[in-house]
Amino acid sequence: MAEAIVSVTVQKLGELLLEEPLSLFGIGDQVKQLQDELKRLKCFLKDADEKQHKSERVRNWVAGIREAAYDAEDVLEAFYLKAESKKGKGIKRVLWRLPHILNEAVSLHNVGSEIRDITSRLSKIAASMRDYGIKEAMEGEGLSLSDSRREQRQSFPYVVEHNLVGLKQSVEKLVNGLVSGGEKLRVTSICGMGGLGKTTLAKQIFHHGKVRRHFDSYKDESHRILGLRDEQLGEELHRFLKRSKCLVVLDDIWGTDAWDCLKQVFPYETGSNIILTTRNKEVALYADPRGVLHEPKLLTCEESWELLEKISLSGREDTEPVLVKKLEEIGKHMAMRCGGLPLALTVLGGLLATKITLNEWQRVHENIKSYVSNGGSSSGRTLVSYWIAEGIVMPVKHMEASTTVEDIGQDYLEELVKRSMVMVGKRDVVTSEVMTCRMHDLMREVCLQKAEQETFVQVIDSRDQDEAEAFPPLSTNSSRRISVQLHGGAEEHRVERLSQVNYINTRSRSLVYVMKNQGSQWALLGKVSFRKMKLLRVLDLEGAQIAGGKLPDDGKLYIPNVIWKLRRLRHLCMPEELDPKTKLDLSTLRNLQQLWDFPVGGQCNPRDLLAMASLRRLSINISSQNTDFEVVSSLSKVLKRLRGLTINVPGQPMLPPVDVTQLVSAFSNLSELELFLQLEKLPREQSFSSDLGALRLWQCGLMDDPFLVLEKLPNLKILQLFEGSFMGSTLSCSRDGFPQLHSLTLSQLENLEEWTVEDGSMMRFVSLELKSCKKLKSVPEGTRFLKNLLEVEIGNMTKAFKGKLVSGGEDFYKIQHVPCVVFEYCDL
DSSP states (O other): OHHHHHHHHHHHHHHHHTSHHHHHHTOHHHHHHHHHHHHHHHHHHHHHHHHTTTOHHHHHHHHHHHHHHHHHHHHHHHHHHHHHHTOOOSHHHHHHHGGGHHHHHHHHHHHHHHHHHHHHHHHHHHHHHHHTOHHHHHHHSSOOHHHHHHHHHOOOTTOOOOOOOSOHHHHHHHHHHHHTOOSSOEEEEEEOSTTSSHHHHHHHHHTOHHHHHHSOOOOOOHHHHHTSOHHHHHHHHHHHHHSOOOEEEEOOOOOHHHHHHHGGGSOSSSOOEEEEEESOHHHHHHHOTTSEEEOOOOOOHHHHHHHHHHHHSTTOTTSOHHHHHHHHHHHHHHHHHTTTOHHHHHHHHHHHTTOOSHHHHHHHHHTOOOOSOTTOOEEHHHHHHHHHHHTSSOOOTTOOTTOOHHHHHHHHHHHHHHTTSSEEEEEOTTTOOEEEEEOOHHHHHHHHHHHHHTTSOEEEETTOTTHHHHSOOTTTOOOSEEEEEEOTTOOHHHHHHHHTOOOOOTTOOEEEEEEOSTTOOOBOGGGOOGGGOTTOOEEEOTTOOOBTSSOOTTOOBOOOGGGGGOTTOOEEEOOTTBOTTOOOOGGGOTTOOEEEEEEEBTTBOGGGGTTOTTOSEEEEEEOOTTOOHHHHHHGGGTOTTOOEEEEEOOSSSOOOOBOOHHHHHHOTTOSEEEEESOBSSOOOGGGSOTTOOEEEEESOOBOSOTHHHHTTOTTOOEEEEOTTSBOSSEEEEOTTOSTTOOEEEEEOOTTOOEEEEOTTSOTTOOEEEEESOTTOOSSOGGGGGOTTOOEEEEESOOHHHHHHHSTTSTTHHHHTTOSEEEEESOOO
16 A cells, blocks of 8 residues: 555645745655655555565564655645645735745745655655565565465365255356357356355356366376576466367456466367456456356355355254354344345354354354444545545646546546456446445455554544443544544444543544434544645535534534634535534635535625636525525636536525526536526527536426426436426427436326427436326337437336336337336335
8 A cells, every 4th residue: 555655645735846836946856756766666655555464573664654745745745735725916916925024934844854854754664674674584485475375266176065055046157158159169157246156156067067078187296396596487388278179267456467478378179168266357358258257146145145054054953952042133134234245254254153052152242343234325425526526636747638537537436447356336328437336344444454554544433332442542543534424323322432542633534424324423523633634635514413412402513613724625525414604715725626505694604606717516505585596697707617516505594596697607617417406497599508418307396397498408418306306297208309318207296297308308218217106107109219218217206207117018018129128216
C-alpha cells in the first residue's frame, strides 16, 4: 500500500509545482528535490511492501517512507492553503499586506525548512537500506507475501476432497464441455474471489472419470521435474504436449504477465485443454477470449449449513440428540456469518470439530466478527466522488478530451470488480456503471486490518462495545480517514462512550458519517474538533445528528461555523435535518466539487454558491416560499462546470407550484437533472440542456402528459417518474419519440390508467420498471414493437395485471420476446 501512497504523493507534488504560489515564493526547487527523492525510493517499495510481513526492519523502513510522504503532502497543502488565502488585487490588498510581509517571510522560511527536513529524512531512509541491511532483508528473508501465499496453497494434486457442497452441477457442466471439445487448445477459466472453492472445483474436474478417460494419462515424474531449470521444463513439457492430448491445470494465476510466460509452452492443435483458476477476470479473458468462463457462486444459507455440518458434526453419532440440536441451532447462525464463502465455512468447521461442549461452541459464536450485513451495499458513484475529492483519482496524461476524472474513477472501481475484491450489487442498465457495491465480510475484515495498520482508514462502529477503549487517542491517532458508522438500536451507554472519544486529528482527509438505518438517533457531531482539521477534503454529514442523545424539540441540527473555514473541502454533504436558521458561509469553500443537500431559505442564500466555480454536482434543499429562483438561475453564469443538479423541497407542506423554465434553461450543460417540487408546468423541450441524459421527477403534480415534451429531448437516456410527478391518466409515446431512451421508470402514478406506445417509438429502449400504478390496465400494445427490450420489472401491481402477462395470459404476446421479466409483490 505504501507504494500506492507514495505514487499519489509524487503526482500531487507535480501538480503543486505548477501552482503559481510556489514559483512566486521560491520554494519550487525544494519541492522538486523532495519529489525526486520520493521517486527514487518508490522503485524499491513494491518489493518492500510484499516483504514487510516477514521482517520488522523492512516494516519500519516502509512505515518511515509512508509517514514522510504524508508529512510532505500535509506541509505543502497547508502552505498552499495559506498562500491562496493571501491572493487578492487592488490597493487595499497591497496596503493590508505591507505590515504582514515580515510574517510571511518567516512563514515561508518555516515551510522551506520543513520541506528540507522531510527531504533529509528520506535521504537517511535511503541510506539505511545499506547501513542497516534493509536491502539484504528484502532479498534474503524468505518469500514475498504473494509467493508465501502461493507456497502455502500448494497441495497434493491426487488428494480429492469429499466435503463438497454446491459443486455437482458445475462439475458436470464443465466436464461435459471439456470432453466434447475439438482439436484446438482451449482454456476453461474458473474465476472468483479467494476462498470461493476454485481450486477444489478444478481438482474435482481433473479427477472426474470422464476426464481421465478422454485425456491421455502420464506417469508421475515430479522428483525429476523439480531438478530441471525453467527453460528445460518448458521445452520438455512442450515436446510432451505435442504428442499427447492432456488436461493441464494452472492454479491461481494472478496476472496477465504470468500467462504470457506460460502460453508458449502449450501447442495449439493437439486437443489439449487448460483449466485456469484466477481471482482476476481480466486474466481469464486475456488467456482465451473465446474460452469458457465459469464464476462460482457463493453458497446459499442451506448449502452453507450443509457444508459446516459435514465438517463440524461428523463422527458425533454418540452425542445426545438434545445437545446436537442445540449445536445445530448455534451452528446455523455461525454459517450465516460466513457469507456463503466455502473457505470461511471450512476453517470454521475445522475449529468447531475440536470443540466438544455447548459452552465451547457458544464462545466461538461470540467471537465471530461480522461488520457488514450480507445485504448491505454502498453507492459506487459516492465512492468515486470520495476518491476524486481526495486526489486519489487524478487526470491521466494524454487522456482523451472526452474522458472525465469520473470515467477514470469508474475504471478503477471496475478493476476492483475484475479482481474479485468488490462485488457488484446493481449496475446502471444504460451505462453499465456500478451503482451499488459491497465487499464480502472476510475480504472487508482483511482490508480493514491492513488499512488500520497503515493509518489509511479508521472505522468507528457504534455496535462495538469496546470501541472507546480500543480507539487510539488524539496524540497517537494518525488515520487519514475516519468513518463513523451509526446503527439503529445501539445501546445508549455505547454511544455515550463513543461521544467522549476525541478521534479526530489534524491529518484527517475524510470524515464520513454512515447511518445504517433510520432507527439511529445518536451521533457525535458536537464532539468533533473541526478547527483542527484544516486539510479535510471530504466531509459527509448525511448520517450525522446531534451529540449527547435525543434531538432538540425542533428535530434540527446546528452546524458548527468552523466548517466554513475548511478551504480544502472538495466534497460536502449536509445533514438532511439541518436547521434552516443555520448561517452558512460557503464563500471560503472555493474548491468544492460536490455539494449535497444545501439548504436555501431562512439565512441561507443561493448567492453563497457564487464562489464555487469548481462545482460539478449540486443538490439544493428549498425551505422557504420566498426563494428567488432568478438568483438560483443566475448561478449558471459562475457554475459553468455543473453537470448534475437536484432541487428538492423536503418535508410537508410542499411549497406552491413554481415555474422552473428560467432555471432549467440557464444551466445549459447539465447531463443530470432531478426535480422534487411542484411545477406550474413542464418547461418546453428547448429549455432543457441538449446534453441532458437523465431526468428524475418527484411530486411535480403535472396534469398534462409530460411525454409530449420529454420525447423530443435528443439525448435523454434515463427517465424516471416517481410518486406524484404526474397526476393525469394518459401517457403517449409517439413515433420517433425518445430516440435515445434506454430506461424508463413509472412508479406510484396513482391516476395513470392508459399508456400507449406507437410503432417506431423508443427504438433503443432496453429496460422498463413499472411499480405501484394500480389503475393501469396493462402494458402498452406497442411493447411488442420494442425489439431491444431486455428486462421488465413489475412490482406491487394487481394480481389481475400480472395474470395477463404471465405465460398463457391474454397479454403475454406483448412481452414474450423480453429475456427477463420479473414480478414482485403482485399476488395481492
